Amino acid sequence: MKARITVTLKTGVLDPQGKAIEHALDGLGFEGVNSARQGKLIELDLEETDKDTAMAQVTQMCEKLIANTVIENYAIELE
Amino acid sequence: MQASVIVFPGSNCDRDVAVALQEVMGRPCDMIWHGNSTVPQTDLIVLPGGFSFGDYLRSGAMAAQSPIMKDVVAKAKAGVPVLGICNGFQVLTESSLLPGALMRNRDIKFLCKDVLLTVERADTIFTAKYKQGEVIRIPIAHHDGNYFADQDTLSQLENDGLVAFRYADKQGQTEATSNPNGSQNNIAGIYSPDLKVLGLMPHPERLISDQLGGQDGRLMFESLVEALS
Numbered sequence: 001m002k003a004r005i006t007v008t009l010k011t012g013v014l015d016p017q018g019k020a021i022e023h024a025l026d027g028l029g030f031e032g033v034n035s036a037r038q039g040k041l042i043e044l045d046l047e048e049t050d051k052d053t054a055m056a057q058v059t060q061m062c063e064k065l066i067a068n069t070v071i072e073n074y075a076i077e078l079e
Numbered sequence: 080m081q082a083s084v085i086v087f088p089g090s091n092c093d094r095d096v097a098v099a100l101q102e103v104m105g106r107p108c109d110m111i112w113h114g115n116s117t118v119p120q121t122d123l124i125v126l127p128g129g130f131s132f133g134d135y136l137r138s139g140a141m142a143a144q145s146p147i148m149k150d151v152v153a154k155a156k157a158g159v160p161v162l163g164i165c166n167g168f169q170v171l172t173e174s175s176l177l178p179g180a181l182m183r184n185r186d187i188k189f190l191c192k193d194v195l196l197t198v199e200r201a202d203t204i205f206t207a208k209y210k211q212g213e214v215i216r217i218p219i220a221h222h223d224g225n226y227f228a229d230q231d232t233l234s235q236l237e238n239d240g241l242v243a244f245r246y247a248d249k250q251g252q253t254e255a256t257s258n259p260n261g262s263q264n265n266i267a268g269i270y271s272p273d274l275k276v277l278g279l280m281p282h283p284e285r286l287i288s289d290q291l292g293g294q295d296g297r298l299m300f301e302s303l304v305e306a307l308s
Contacts, residue, residue: 016187070180
């Protein structure tokens, strides 16, 4: 089973890299970008085949290491 | 006094801080490899600056999971003083020994320069040789030094007097213009509630003699030796 984890900064946490992307897009003439936020995508290949067990495992991984929940949110997709 | 410096792959200020401590202690530090499971009997644990594990995932995130950190956390909770400098501060927040997080600098640039700091309190084991409110000059060298905590945590740090140093100007004013990296409330360093754990982004070990350009950092090590000997 594969897990895709998207880690993003929480709303309200300043994202200087997202801001830089926003300004660069504006500089390139792309109009209408209200805001840009940068995050991380982490893909895991898991041995587990049961969805619920995998979700519980990956949630623990996110809480312990993959995300810093002081500043980041995470979303898990399994397939 | 005996001090232990934890060495991670990618630490690069471990020897600098060991030299600084040896200068004032008169004896060498124990250098402890991150893969060890225990820190031998010691009066002070130092988490040095550098780029442990290449700053992969987040600065300090991998080092916080090192085998040695379980014992560092246990010893800190038992009252052994811990000093985390730069990457060491990031490891302390990632290990939850200190609250908040250190994010990418506001202007997305690596900063390597001297900054001015106010000494917020001079009654701790780390700062007894300074004067309260004194402005000191210490170098910074970091990419991720932008201190962030939620409003409740920030209020608690302020109300409990746990801010150790703030970025300031010559007069000790902590305006936005003297804030190099976007840290909330100009915070450059914080204490744990028992004042035994200090994390700071500036590098006191880099200014311990006139040959290095000044001695403003030396007083921190002298304070520690006086308090812990």
